[in-house]
Amino acid sequence: NGQLHMQTRASRFRPFQEVKIQEMADQVPVGHIPRSMTIHLYGALTRSVNPGDVVHIGGIFIPTPYTGMRALRAGLLQDTFLEAMHVHQLKKQYHTMESTPEIQEAIADLKSDPALYARLANSIAPEIYGHEDVKKALLLLLVGGVTNSRKDGMKIRGDINVCLMGDPGVAKSQLLKYITKVAPRGVYTTGRGSSGVGLTAAVM
Incomplete structure (x- = not known):
């Protein structure tokens, strides 16, 4: 019948975390709202950032289709996220000093x-x-x-x-x-x- 069923025993699992980053307030032009972006973290990069951290993130910019009711309204438009490959903290943490x-x-x-x-x-x-x-x-x-x-x-x-x-x-x-x-x-x-x-x- 063409249906696919997930086999958990044959699947491979790895740590995953989705975070949202926001533009620094002092870098936002007057009268504008800070821009935000979704970041996907895998493996050792998970839990590498916390709320309030100032970071540089390098990765791959990937489009992804909308799902559900948003897909009907979006048409050909797609959402985007950044698959992180490197995270660099700009502020020293206490445990790294x-x-x-x-x-x-x-x-x-x-x-x-x-x-x-x-x-x-x-x-x-x-x-x-x-x-x-x-x-x-x-x-x-x-x-x-x-x-x-x-x-x-x-x-x-x-x-x-x-x-x-x-x-x-x-x-x-x-x-x-x-x-x-x-x-x-x-x-x-x-x-x-x-x-x-x-x-x-x-x-x-």
Whole structure:
């Protein structure tokens, strides 16, 4: 009858992951929406990218026909995806950073410095004068805390959220942009690109 049936015993399986990448916000022309593309990852390339990573991807650009109801409306148009052959991380991840003896010695010297907290805070956006308390809060945001799992099953997260509020022109955006550059994974977004619920703040 011409029907084909899949034989799982004779099939060969390999890891597969489909991800979507988006154009960097600072590279999008004014008034335009960031473009996105579907990426197919196979084998060792799966789980090589995480949300917020900045990557260069090389691969094969492949068209694929639409399925279902979209195929009826698409006509001769086809969808496209990129079959990745290489993924290069543009930002260093924590687990890839190497600790040299020089770095260990510098850390040991800093541990005994009573002004370590202030020095680290001042190293955040040094071109912006003042805002010591804000920089200290952003430093704690970057460092994070320890996730605590209690015996009753409750999980207390160690990370914190920071909400900066103030008059226009007091360097709020510049501080946040600096944080996204320092953090291994960071995405800078504005009110138009975020959900209204995610940006709602109540003053009690």
